[in-house]
Amino acid sequence: xxxxxxxxxxxxxxxxxxxxxxxxxxxxxxxxxxxxxxxxxxxxxxxxxxxxxxxxxxxxxxxxxxxxxxxxxxxxxxxxxxxxxxxxxxxxxxxxxxxxxxxxxxxxxxxxxxxxxxxxxxxxxxxxxxxxxxxxxx
Numbered sequence: 337x338x339x340x341x342x343x344x345x346x347x348x349x350x351x352x353x354x355x356x357x358x359x360x361x362x363x364x365x366x367x368x369x370x371x372x373x374x375x376x377x378x379x380x381x382x383x384x385x386x387x388x389x390x391x392x393x394x395x396x397x398x399x400x401x402x403x404x405x406x407x408x409x410x411x412x413x414x415x416x417x418x419x420x421x422x423x424x425x426x427x428x429x430x431x432x433x434x435x436x437x438x439x440x441x442x443x444x445x446x447x448x449x450x451x452x453x454x455x456x457x458x459x460x461x462x463x464x465x466x467x468x469x470x471x472x473x474x
Contacts, residue, residue, distance in 0.1 A: 397455050404447065411440055 418433045
């Protein structure tokens with residue numbers, strides 16, 4: 337890269353820093369000044385007074401579904417990137433994405449057959465007989 341090709345990047349960087357500075361200064365000058373009350377002092381609540389304890393146990397299904405969503409959502413990003421370069425990649429790219437999608441389908445079938453996508457009373461294949469995940473001891 338030459339020195340002349342870096343000036344747009346430097347200009348962009350400087351304008352972003354300037355805009356952030358302007359927004360911070362304006363929010364400090366124009367923003368509402370309040371004292372901390374019970375609701376605004378609570379972390380992660382956004383001013384809503386919470387009721388009850390934050391120690392409510394959440395079942396493992398929520399975490400499993402969230403992880404599966406992230407995994408399969410990231411895979412769609414790769415497939416979109418392949419679709420953009422479809423003509424440049426040719427037959428080799430088509431075969432590569434076909435193998436990729438096949439691996440995803442096999443993983444989805446494995447999750448389905450092992451019971452990872454089912455809700456309710458949890459008994460997984462491969463665990464000791466009578467072991468229930470929803471009644472596991474601490």
